Amino acid sequence: MRPVSAAACAATLLLAACGSETDPDAYGNFEADEVIVAAQVAGPVTRFDALEGQTLAAGTLVAVVDTMPLSLERRQLVAQRGVLRARGAELRAQTQSVAAQLEIALRSRERTQRLRAGEAATASQEDAAEREVRMLESQRDALTATDGSLQAELAALDARIAGLDDRIARAQVRAPIAGTVLATYARAGETVQPGQALFAIADLGTLTLRAYVTGKQLGDFRLGQAVRVHATIGDSLMAFAGEVAWVSARAEFTPTPIQTRDERADLVYAVKVRVRDPDGRLKIGMPGDLTLTTTP
Numbered sequence: 233m234r235p236v237s238a239a240a241c242a243a244t245l246l247l248a249a250c251g252s253e254t255d256p257d258a259y260g261n262f263e264a265d266e267v268i269v270a271a272q273v274a275g276p277v278t279r280f281d282a283l284e285g286q287t288l289a290a291g292t293l294v295a296v297v298d299t300m301p302l303s304l305e306r307r308q309l310v311a312q313r314g315v316l317r318a319r320g321a322e323l324r325a326q327t328q329s330v331a332a333q334l335e336i337a338l339r340s341r342e343r344t345q346r347l348r349a350g351e352a353a354t355a356s357q358e359d360a361a362e363r364e365v366r367m368l369e370s371q372r373d374a375l376t377a378t379d380g381s382l383q384a385e386l387a388a389l390d391a392r393i394a395g396l397d398d399r400i401a402r403a404q405v406r407a408p409i410a411g412t413v414l415a416t417y418a419r420a421g422e423t424v425q426p427g428q429a430l431f432a433i434a435d436l437g438t439l440t441l442r443a444y445v446t447g448k449q450l451g452d453f454r455l456g457q458a459v460r461v462h463a464t465i466g467d468s469l470m471a472f473a474g475e476v477a478w479v480s481a482r483a484e485f486t487p488t489p490i491q492t493r494d495e496r497a498d499l500v501y502a503v504k505v506r507v508r509d510p511d512g513r514l515k516i517g518m519p520g521d522l523t524l525t526t527t528p
Contacts, residue, residue, distance in 0.1 A: 256462065256521030257452075258503065260443030264434035264516050267409055271424040272402040273297050280420040282431040288407040295405040295418070295430055302403070306396040313389045320382050327375045334368040341365050411435040414516075437510050441474060441520045444500040452524055453479050453503055461505060463520040465513050472514070474522060478504040 271277075279296040288294065341361040347353035414432040418424060441461055445453060453476055461474040483499040505522055507514065514520075 257449060257459075257524050258443035258445045259519065259521045260441050262439045262441055262463070262507070262514050262516060262518045262520055264414075264436060264439055266414060266432050266434045267411075268429050268432050269294070269405060269408060270426075271295075271297060271405065271418075271428045271430055272426055273299070273302070273399050274423070274425050275299065275301070275403070276423045277418055277420050277430075280416075280418055280430070282413050282416050284413055284416055286413045288411065288413065288433065290407055290410040292407045293404055294407055297403040297405070297424065299400045299403040302396050302400050306393060306400070309389055309393050309396070313386060313393070316382055316386050316389065320379065320386070323375055323379045323382065327372065327379065330368055330371045330375060334365065334372060337361070337364045337368050405430060407433055409433060409435055411437075434516075436512055436514075436516075437508065439507050439509055439514050439516070440477070441505040441507055441522060443503055443505065443520075443522055445503055446500055447483070450479070450501050455479065457524070459505055460523045461507050461520055462523070463514055463518055470513065472507045472509065474505040474507045476503060477506045478502075 275298040277295055278298050280294070282288075282294045341358075341364070344353050344358050344361040348355070348358045411433045412435075414434055416431045417429045418431070424430070455476055455478070457476040459474045459476060461472045462469055463472065464470070480502040483501055
């Protein structure tokens, strides 16, 4: 058995493990993967339903930010788009008319050129036919250019409307994961800004025991390894099945609460062990220990 420091023994007593047959291989505390949900648009909060301790399903509507200014801006852009589309329909009709006239003018020019070749038409008639063709071609090109510019404006409007739709959708704040609300940072009626935290949520069905091991122990830990985790629940020392999910590649000084002052100077490595707890018996911040074994 390894010698147990006073601080380590105190932690062990909390776990009801000082009298166990073997010392745990590492000590630590439980933590959760918290998700801080923030506002993505600015405005007054018209609805806020999150309560601390409340369990939410993924996708649950939790808060709504007022989107009236965005809706009014969108309505204006939609009206502008309608005007441009009507203008586009007029341009297409004009283009079709000019195209029909140009087809007639081309046939007329060809006939005039044949007559001119047989000296049945004058040079002035041939020039007039040519001018008619060139004028209609110029009109066709101008209409085509105008329509291209109009389509570009429509595309820009569509992009702006899509951007507003996205912002309006983001005004509805939903739970990104299934979990428990850990804290709330806003209330209905408050004005929020983009990036401002609204609430924190975490899946408490799976917690992480963050523990620290020495360099000598590091070689005994590998990703996916099964370990036995203990925590004191009430007056009972309970065992949980855990799995090593992360092993730090960087050494650090022993955290203050873990060991004595002398041992704090030793370099240790952090490890994270995932522990399934569907019944919610484990709590964030609760101390725990782990033992390297494949038997839960």
